[in-house]
Amino acid sequence: MARYGPQYGPDITFLGVDRCALDDPATYAGADVVIVGAPFDGGTSHRPGTRFGPMAIRQTDYLPHDGSRPHLALRVDALQDLRVLDAGDVEMYSGDVERSIASLEEAVHTVAAAGAVPLVLGGDHTIALPDATGVARHHGFGRVSMLHFDAHADTGDIEFGSLYGHGQPMRRLIESGALRGDRFLQIGLRGYWPPPETLSWMAEQNMRSYEMTEIGSRGLDTCLTEAFGIALDDCDGVFLSVDVDVCDPGHAPGTGTPEPGGLSARQLLDSVRRICLELPVVGLDIVEVSPPYDHAEITAALANRVALEALSGMAARRRGLSHDPAGPLLEGR
Amino acid sequence: MARYGPQYGPDITFLGVDRCALDDPATYAGADVVIVGAPFDGGTSHRPGTRFGPMAIRQTDYLPHDGSRPHLALRVDALQDLRVLDAGDVEMYSGDVERSIASLEEAVHTVAAAGAVPLVLGGDHTIALPDATGVARHHGFGRVSMLHFDAHADTGDIEFGSLYGHGQPMRRLIESGALRGDRFLQIGLRGYWPPPETLSWMAEQNMRSYEMTEIGSRGLDTCLTEAFGIALDDCDGVFLSVDVDVCDPGHAPGTGTPEPGGLSARQLLDSVRRICLELPVVGLDIVEVSPPYDHAEITAALANRVALEALSGMAARRRGLSHDPAGPLLEGR
Amino acid sequence: MARYGPQYGPDITFLGVDRCALDDPATYAGADVVIVGAPFDGGTSHRPGTRFGPMAIRQTDYLPHDGSRPHLALRVDALQDLRVLDAGDVEMYSGDVERSIASLEEAVHTVAAAGAVPLVLGGDHTIALPDATGVARHHGFGRVSMLHFDAHADTGDIEFGSLYGHGQPMRRLIESGALRGDRFLQIGLRGYWPPPETLSWMAEQNMRSYEMTEIGSRGLDTCLTEAFGIALDDCDGVFLSVDVDVCDPGHAPGTGTPEPGGLSARQLLDSVRRICLELPVVGLDIVEVSPPYDHAEITAALANRVALEALSGMAARRRGLSHDPAGPLLEGR
Amino acid sequence: MARYGPQYGPDITFLGVDRCALDDPATYAGADVVIVGAPFDGGTSHRPGTRFGPMAIRQTDYLPHDGSRPHLALRVDALQDLRVLDAGDVEMYSGDVERSIASLEEAVHTVAAAGAVPLVLGGDHTIALPDATGVARHHGFGRVSMLHFDAHADTGDIEFGSLYGHGQPMRRLIESGALRGDRFLQIGLRGYWPPPETLSWMAEQNMRSYEMTEIGSRGLDTCLTEAFGIALDDCDGVFLSVDVDVCDPGHAPGTGTPEPGGLSARQLLDSVRRICLELPVVGLDIVEVSPPYDHAEITAALANRVALEALSGMAARRRGLSHDPAGPLLEGR
């Protein structure tokens, strides 16, 4: 059979949605979203383990794996309202970053070219390069803006002697022209990386990076609204890349390069929901979940919910639902 | 000896308070609060372990087990100012939910009938059914309102082929008439459960459920104030049921069905204190602490503090203390 | 669809073998072995968590889930040489031991009646009652001997007010006549349970229990050989029940009632292989794997290998292979 | 060789800064900051392990140990802009609190007398006594105010029969006159300790303690601004003592006496940065990191970042940088 299935473990799908195989277009005809696993951790600069991320994100939930997840607040059931399929994992050998990137880019492009939104489950952040490139190849280089949640800018040049790794994808994306630097929005940066010369390069690209100090001072919602304006200016779609380390290590310990002082899980979930509800998301990835460093599966559960909030926001957007966050859950009260 | 003591482990009491035995009324005459352990985890739909909850909540504290806990902010010592006794655990075989529920209901009713407030340490949330029923049998069916902190509505109908389990107690309580649906206040719901038909049933009962989106938008204090108004309308007392999973998994990993995006520990403690300070609480339970999934005992410590905040609030209320949250800790400054 | 699938988690099969559904006999026609999951932990007297045992045993392996496991020493590939199918889990609500037992007994009997060997993945040891009863109903009460690896005799009478639990199945099996007491062989007992009156009852039934002191003194192989002689005397088949706590907690920490001083993993694997190679095994279960207490999955991996050693031994027996344990792995040297 | 190096483990320095030896003044001539390890946990009243704190704080970082840490928001590189040296650990035998305290006080005084700021890595909070005393001996008794972040007041009198331990240093400091009670600012207190008589003693000293209720009600920034005013009134410098348990256990589980309901990591980092940017800090310690209770090193990483935020704030202050927290990270946008 053509389907590769999960690389590390049994052949399951995200919460029980139907399967598809990327080399058999009939299996994903008409799909709204196709989930792709990217079990690669060869590009991390510190703690590995994200190769088990796709498996963990797919299965970490206390509810039945029945392909249905009705969203309390939005009143949609994304897994039912949208046609969401799971293509399994792309074979990605962690010892060969270049071959792995190429294989993933082809898979993502295949999904995008079929008119579906690729939702890529990482893996370390190396994969943002093939993820966004694969999407841009379909929608047009420079036509997709980036909303990037992360503690780190990921704009390094050469690390460990390589152009490819989890600290460099955003630079490669801008260099290649796949994405425009002035439509690159970063949320949640903090800490002690990158060094000034890299920040200068970023400034030259006209990137807009919201460090946690600014977010704390101005408010996350204000920053997001501003970023949305930039993202929608002369772009056709948005790529959302969520590095789970944007959250504080207390909320997301299971990751490779945890940086204290991040967003709360609630803030991340609200932001992702709002983005997918308000913006035309054409691709997304969720990265840097490292199960060996997780506790009681709380990081994997968070990543699973990031995926569901994104899908639920997209479902509500497609159905044209309006949402009043201050409204009551139940009618009549 | 009649006293059963803790079911799993040595015979200890909550932080060293005095013991009582429910089959010997003389031992709890004049009690203000009687603690009852409910070491039952047969009703959970996912990760078990709450059978060790009563033991963990009783003993998780770095201070001596001396039956004294002076509250910094409220300036009461609940364990001294109130007569707080510990009746040990009710024997609850996790393999027999119906017998276990019946035994617990009798124990709780015995406490309530003696004029004391039962404080039940779970165990999974299955026990809210016997807890609130036992209280309602004494105070009158429909005369007690419910303040329910939880990520989940717990209003399921039949699960795993049974009417009884940790996802269903709130439905059973309303169906039996023990509690009124329109005096049922839920705080902290979120995620992807229950499905729409259950939400419709809840709306029909005129329940009022504050989902995290509403709480985030309107503010927790505003929501609580509104809920207090409903709770006090034509009811004689309040039952407070705290599922520790109302908190974010980062603050409470040691639980069975963790749902990302919850309250902070600080928010929960402040809410519980305020409820017991402002409302006539006649019964309470603290549930879903699962020590095998805890880390460094942080979830057990949180539940221990929920109990102490509740007791301290009750003590301050009985002594008619007013409390200015903006005031300084020490006099003179 | 009729298939229930795993109760807790995604629908996977043991290492990728084919599925079957017990309510559809065509799906398991011609099966040699049918795997049944028994995710029940309502009967444990201490640490729960074995409800996740079937899931953990099915998936804990670093090799691909491809339905093939060539055995180095025996030179068989049990998953290929035998027709091994996985029927998924029986629905077992941990809050209702009696209903759960009845459901499992039917499932096991269905398998046995179809001419296949049931391999039941627990769950706590409560399930040995329905497992061996289901087998005995097909092969005849009293016609199947028992080889029971455990730290505990599991011959308690009434515990927690119930006849059913993980400390009592062996007594129930003998009382009902399903198994003969004098064909009941126990390996690995130790510690401080049961009390003398239970030992007296066991002696009256003519059970043969090899405590670790005897095993250490006489040698495990000698004891096994002696036990095999008893097991084969006027019985048609053998049921093998492996409680993973027969191993030392150092080798199997992920269990509910660990008793120091047990077998090594190597000893257990060798014993299981020898039993399935030398005796006519007609049913087996592997119980008491509790993933929340495991570390680095070593207990789940051990249980997975117990299953594979058993299947490999059975495959070699069916193919009439002889095996020289002292022989070299590779030919020619 | 004179240098003692780390007491528990290999001889490393904080993130690779240069070494110095306290008995060789030439090695620390011209230093701005000298790091001193205080691997002592003999004074804790509950969970030990802080002896491994200095090692963990020095090495917990995913970035290279290259003695450079450019601060994203402040645009300084404290380890380069300041002359920061690491003197290794003071030999502190946990079984002898009095000798250990004396040795540490000498070391800290040596650093202060050399004109450098001592940054002491604990160790349990016992060490605040020698830390602040050593600084006050140089700057003058009563001339240094204290900013103390902690869940606990640490003003106990005699505990376990001793005057010295982690619950008592603040009392000893005021009693000796090293610090003035009315220039003692405490942030983050909460819970059930100390008892009223100790609070009365604290009020008599005119200490100012911000309990979490007041902080939640008035806002942390408001409280800090008020505290800064007191701290600067007729004092020449500030000692900053950070007990990592001021943070919520969700953000800092790896500590000895965790008290639920604390600050978030973000709040602590912002506060420390602001203090070192706005106030003349002359000494500081970071205490109560207990690696055996940590998970995925998140508490050690937080403490490492507390040190870096403090150093970065000091570096920016020395360079006279102004900082607009609402400003963008990158120029031009």
Place this chain on the structure above:
Amino acid sequence: MARYGPQYGPDITFLGVDRCALDDPATYAGADVVIVGAPFDGGTSHRPGTRFGPMAIRQTDYLPHDGSRPHLALRVDALQDLRVLDAGDVEMYSGDVERSIASLEEAVHTVAAAGAVPLVLGGDHTIALPDATGVARHHGFGRVSMLHFDAHADTGDIEFGSLYGHGQPMRRLIESGALRGDRFLQIGLRGYWPPPETLSWMAEQNMRSYEMTEIGSRGLDTCLTEAFGIALDDCDGVFLSVDVDVCDPGHAPGTGTPEPGGLSARQLLDSVRRICLELPVVGLDIVEVSPPYDHAEITAALANRVALEALSGMAARRRGLSHDPAGPLLEGR
């Protein structure tokens, strides 16, 4: 009340045996064995945590805390057949080794002088000095031989500038004359400590140390038999000191200075049983259990069983039972 109770946690006794208070002789009149907790970890040279050892050893068991433990193999119930009492913990401040040692020596001597066998639960191995001294003061200096199970010789001279710590008690005992060097038997030594000069000192004292190489080559039983001969030669009693790190870290990870390549748990339990069955044990301690480093409580469970094997051996010895290790568990088979 005079009774101190456990220093860290609720006031429990070893598996539910009756309490006594050392300052009230009436409470322990006629005792055969008195358990004393020594929650001291100030003397460890590496990982602390043994202060929680007494609590862990007392309560780690999956069986009810009912003061009864019938031994399967020996057919005694030591907690019933002997009068075993628990005196709680001696107050031992880890920051003051000298005061702590003195307090413990008095407690142990009090027990011995009352005619009971002291069973001391550590705590780090520092306590062997007061334990054996307290016993020797009653039975006579030089009249008690030592059987010492350990990976380390614990014969260091001065460490961390102190005469007292967990690596030195055996030297102090011989120097003081409490114990004779030529009646000092050590079992299980291995690794890379102590250095040659210490080994020379040991040889000069005519100590007999069985390193693991010798044990592996000659057999543990042979070595024990030889050691018994020496121990009984011109001595009146035996002190048994069991450092749990004599076992391999796989069997006992929860300890401070784990040395790979040790005994199995089974070997230790058999040895302890045999010693207490065959020799006149007049005192014993079980040390170096460090719960923060344990997993799934396996080390604490092992130490609990070491205590029970010792007590059971003593009970059988007092009742004059003979024991055939090769005999069957149940009569009649």
Place this chain on the structure above:
Amino acid sequence: MARYGPQYGPDITFLGVDRCALDDPATYAGADVVIVGAPFDGGTSHRPGTRFGPMAIRQTDYLPHDGSRPHLALRVDALQDLRVLDAGDVEMYSGDVERSIASLEEAVHTVAAAGAVPLVLGGDHTIALPDATGVARHHGFGRVSMLHFDAHADTGDIEFGSLYGHGQPMRRLIESGALRGDRFLQIGLRGYWPPPETLSWMAEQNMRSYEMTEIGSRGLDTCLTEAFGIALDDCDGVFLSVDVDVCDPGHAPGTGTPEPGGLSARQLLDSVRRICLELPVVGLDIVEVSPPYDHAEITAALANRVALEALSGMAARRRGLSHDPAGPLLEGR
């Protein structure tokens, strides 16, 4: 500076031995053994994490990092008696297996060419290819025999589309002619890999593989003696490759592909000591220690001791010491 130092963490050396830099021959002139770190985990087929192996093996010890380790049984101090230096880590980017292998081979060859024995600390087993090749390039292709301790044969052909990975080095070594198949001795194989076609290839190479069944049946010492004979036949030296998963997961949980039923830690240590004492070892590596899966550092401690036993055996061999394993530790008794 030329020295690369450890890739992940501070710049430490193995237990404090002196440093050297491979690009500066003067720094390792006259070395007996040069330690090289190989922090590569890009080649593992399952759980990663061995990139932290070199750091963990270097520092996991409870004794001071003083460059001295007197061996109790052998009475040598390898770190003093031999000139042992640590060259730090070779830069090995896990995302690029081919470049990493090439860099390591050069480093190992440099050491061997300088007349020293390379001791390589892995890293996953991929590194055996460059390790043994680097040695063979100096001593001559086909002139070095291999003693390989492992659960797995590591003779796979192509995996994940690559010739290089942790399951294939032994095949590559034989194919290249670096090592002779008929001088390839494997100890400890077990489980379900490799498949028959690979076993046939191995037989064709005349490899000799001792599976655990044979070892259990014939005895480890007998097998080793036989293997030594083969190894010394027409070869000039021996390469020792120790995969820590040769031990049972109970003794070595911190590894990537744990296979139940392995050697005990004691067996491995004795074997390694004997090999280095009796055979002319010219190179060795210790691989597959994965700290994220370790508990209480027991696997890292075991690997550290494997290194020390090897070094101690080599030191004793060079000094011509004879060793009687049955002899007493101390003279005179």
